[in-house]
Every structure is written in C-alpha cells, then in structure tokens.
Amino acid sequence: MVLEVVGVSPEEESVYRLLVTSGRATAEDLAQRAGLPAADAARILDSLALKGLASHTDGTPRLFRAAPPDVALLPRLKRSADTLELARLEATRLIQAYQDTMRRHDAGQLLEVITGAEALRQHLRQIQTCAQDEMLWFCKAQYVAMPSGSNAEEFEALARGVRYRVLYEKAFFDDEGAVDNVVAGVRAGEVARAVPHLPLRLAIADRSVAVFPLVAGGPHGSPEEPTTALVRDSNLLAALIALFERYWEDAVPLRVDGSDALSGTDGSGPAEALSPTDRKLLSLLVAGVADKAIASQMGLSRRTVQRRIQAMMERAGAETRMQLAWHAAGHAWL
Structure with a gap:
C-alpha cells in the first residue's frame, strides 16, 4: 500500500480502490467484496467520507461513491x-x-594526512569522482603521483558537466607528452591557463575539499615519498581557494588552434592574454592617470595597482613604465 504518506491507512486504501472500481456501492456490497464484516466496512467508509475520499447518499441503505482521485489525493x-x-x-x-x-x-575532521604516492593517487581520483560542480588545479612540472595523461577521472567528470580550471606552470610543458595531454584536456572542455611559476601542487573539489603538499616531496622516482594533506571546509581551505584565484587572475589563457598547436605555454602571452582588469589599468596608466586615481576608479588598493603594473612590466620585459607604454603600443596591448 502506498497512500499511507497522505494519511490513508492500508485498510482504507483497499476499500477506496474497490469503491473507485465499483462506481456506487453499499457498505454491505463492499464488505462482501473485501471479505470484511459489515460493521468494519461501514466504519472504514465513514472514515473515507470524513477524509474527503468518499461521499454517500442520505437514504437507506446509504450508497457510497469514491471522490475523484485527482481531487481527493x-x-x-x-x-x-x-x-x-x-x-x-x-x-x-x-x-x-x-x-x-x-x-x-576535532581537528581530524578538518585535515587528514596522506602519506605515499599511491594513497595520494587514490584520493585525487576519489575527489574527482565525487565532484559535482568544479575542480581547481595547480599543475607543476615533474609529477609526484599522477603522470600527465593518466587522469581518466578528469574526462569522466568533464563529460558529466564538472568544470575544470587548471593552471600550468611554464616548466610543466617540458615533460614528455605534456602538450598533447593538455590539448586533449582543452578539447574535452578544460579551461586552462599558464603562469611562469606555481608555488605548490594543489587540487580543490567543489570548494569544499583540497589536496596539497604538507612537505615538499620529490618527483616520481625520487626516494622521498610525498606527504600531503586533505583539508575540508575551514579558513585554510578558503586561503587555498583565494591563492588559486589570485594566480588565475593574472594567468595567460591557453588556446588550441585547428592544428592542435597550443599557445600561451610560456605564461607571458600577447596582449589578448591580459585580463580585462589589466587592460583597463594599462589604458589609464598610458593616459597619464596617477596610481592613486587608478586605484580609486577601479576599486583597487594602490598597492594592488602597483603590483599589477610591475607584473605587466615583467611580462613586457620593460624596466620603466615608459618602456611598458611603448611595448603596449607596439604590440597592440590596448
């Protein structure tokens, strides 16, 4: 019986079903069909009437009729x-x-220590298998536990709609087969960017769990086993997410052309690789707007403005702001 969830007992449901298929019936008729004593049938019919599942005439004997299921149920x-x-x-x-x-x-609910490459591989696979919305990655050169191209879980997650944002450091592309593997990931839907250097290895699933090194372990084949941590929702996790977003903001998008060539792998691409924030900042700088005014107009701190300008100077190979302006003009950065 399935109508108990709406307050109809199994015996009431049985009688109601008989009443639905009978059209009209007396308590005695239904008692015979249900194999019940007449008094029990009458009691159940009165209960159905009180619940709005049946109605009856005023004559003797009373004739009962089922209320329409769409109206009653x-x-x-x-x-x-x-x-x-x-x-x-x-x-x-x-x-x-x-x-x-x-x-x-209980700090153990926040942070779990993972020792060894095999245990690390298992955790990386598990958090990707369980991911529902987004994976964030820092990919450094010389893998520790998961070789480039071996992460089948990424393609499975991408296929079910999980978004991947992956940051690669420049040296990563020196590994054998790395470029081809990144091209395959981008083709599958991965959003990839590159930076000159990353501070650590990092994977974050759904902004709720992260895996990162506690102690710097050697690359695959070295005698040092990696010691990593799995951290759950906490201030530490929030800091790791902020670190990722900070690097992502200034990274160069990786693009794949029709011949599967990958551009932007040096982490210092052309002007179109500048973020919208940096392009606006650069246009104000070239226009002669002071740092303080730029910060005010863009809602940034003065220190952030100076840091971004310095980063663009390093990308352009410029030693002065004037050289940055000349480089921007000569390379269509504006």
Missing part, C-alpha cells in the same frame, strides 16, 4: 511533498550544524 500528495521538502532542508541544516561542531572540536 493530489492536494494531499502536494502537501506531503512540501512537508518532506521542509524536513529535508531541516535535516540538511542539522547535518551542517553537526559537521561544523565536529570540525570545531
């Missing part, structure tokens, strides 16, 4: 569904409150 089902959804939301809040409490009182 669908509103009850909707109310039940709404109640279940409220219960689900409340359960979710309670689960979150419990997890928050456990994290505050």
Whole structure:
C-alpha cells in the first residue's frame, strides 16, 4: 500500500480502490467484496467520507461513491511533498550544524594526512569522482603521483558537466607528452591557463575539499615519498581557494588552434592574454592617470595597482613604465 504518506491507512486504501472500481456501492456490497464484516466496512467508509475520499447518499441503505482521485489525493500528495521538502532542508541544516561542531572540536575532521604516492593517487581520483560542480588545479612540472595523461577521472567528470580550471606552470610543458595531454584536456572542455611559476601542487573539489603538499616531496622516482594533506571546509581551505584565484587572475589563457598547436605555454602571452582588469589599468596608466586615481576608479588598493603594473612590466620585459607604454603600443596591448 502506498497512500499511507497522505494519511490513508492500508485498510482504507483497499476499500477506496474497490469503491473507485465499483462506481456506487453499499457498505454491505463492499464488505462482501473485501471479505470484511459489515460493521468494519461501514466504519472504514465513514472514515473515507470524513477524509474527503468518499461521499454517500442520505437514504437507506446509504450508497457510497469514491471522490475523484485527482481531487481527493493530489492536494494531499502536494502537501506531503512540501512537508518532506521542509524536513529535508531541516535535516540538511542539522547535518551542517553537526559537521561544523565536529570540525570545531576535532581537528581530524578538518585535515587528514596522506602519506605515499599511491594513497595520494587514490584520493585525487576519489575527489574527482565525487565532484559535482568544479575542480581547481595547480599543475607543476615533474609529477609526484599522477603522470600527465593518466587522469581518466578528469574526462569522466568533464563529460558529466564538472568544470575544470587548471593552471600550468611554464616548466610543466617540458615533460614528455605534456602538450598533447593538455590539448586533449582543452578539447574535452578544460579551461586552462599558464603562469611562469606555481608555488605548490594543489587540487580543490567543489570548494569544499583540497589536496596539497604538507612537505615538499620529490618527483616520481625520487626516494622521498610525498606527504600531503586533505583539508575540508575551514579558513585554510578558503586561503587555498583565494591563492588559486589570485594566480588565475593574472594567468595567460591557453588556446588550441585547428592544428592542435597550443599557445600561451610560456605564461607571458600577447596582449589578448591580459585580463580585462589589466587592460583597463594599462589604458589609464598610458593616459597619464596617477596610481592613486587608478586605484580609486577601479576599486583597487594602490598597492594592488602597483603590483599589477610591475607584473605587466615583467611580462613586457620593460624596466620603466615608459618602456611598458611603448611595448603596449607596439604590440597592440590596448
């Protein structure tokens, strides 16, 4: 019986089903068809009438008729569904409150130490298999646990709609087969960028769990086993996400042309690789606007403006701002 979720007992459901297929019937008729005592059948029919599932005539014997199921049941089902959804939301809040409490009182709920390359591989595969929305990666040269091209979980996740944003450092592309593997990832939907250097290896799944080195381990084949950490929702995780976004903002997009050639791998590409923020900043700088005014107009700190200008100077190989302006004009940076 399935109508208990809307407050209909199994015996009421059985009689209601008989009434639906009978059209009209007396309590005695239904008692015979259901194999019930007449008094029980009458009691159940009165209960159905009180619940709006049946109606009856005023004569003797009374004739009962089933209320239309769409009128009698669908509103009850909707109310039940709404109640279940409220219960689900409340359960979710309670689960979150419990997890928050456990994290505050037990550091083991926040950080798990992973020792060895094989254990690291298993965790990297697991967090990708469980990812629902987005994966963030820092990819450094000379793999520690997962060789370039061996990450089948990425392609499976991309196929089910998980977004991948991957940052590669320049030296990564010196590894054998690295360029071809990145091209395959970009073709599959990976959004890739490059920078001259990355500070550490890092993988973040759904902004809820991250894997990163605790102790710098040697590359594959070295005697040092990697010691890494899996960290869950915490200030440390928030800092790692902010670190990723900071590097992502200034990185050069990697593009694949029709011949599968990959551009931007040196992390210091042409003007179109500048972020919109840097292009606007550069246009104000070339126009002679002072750093303080640029910061005010763009909603940035003065220190951030100076840092971005320095980064563009390094990209252009310029020693002065005037040289940066000349480079911008000569290379269509504006």
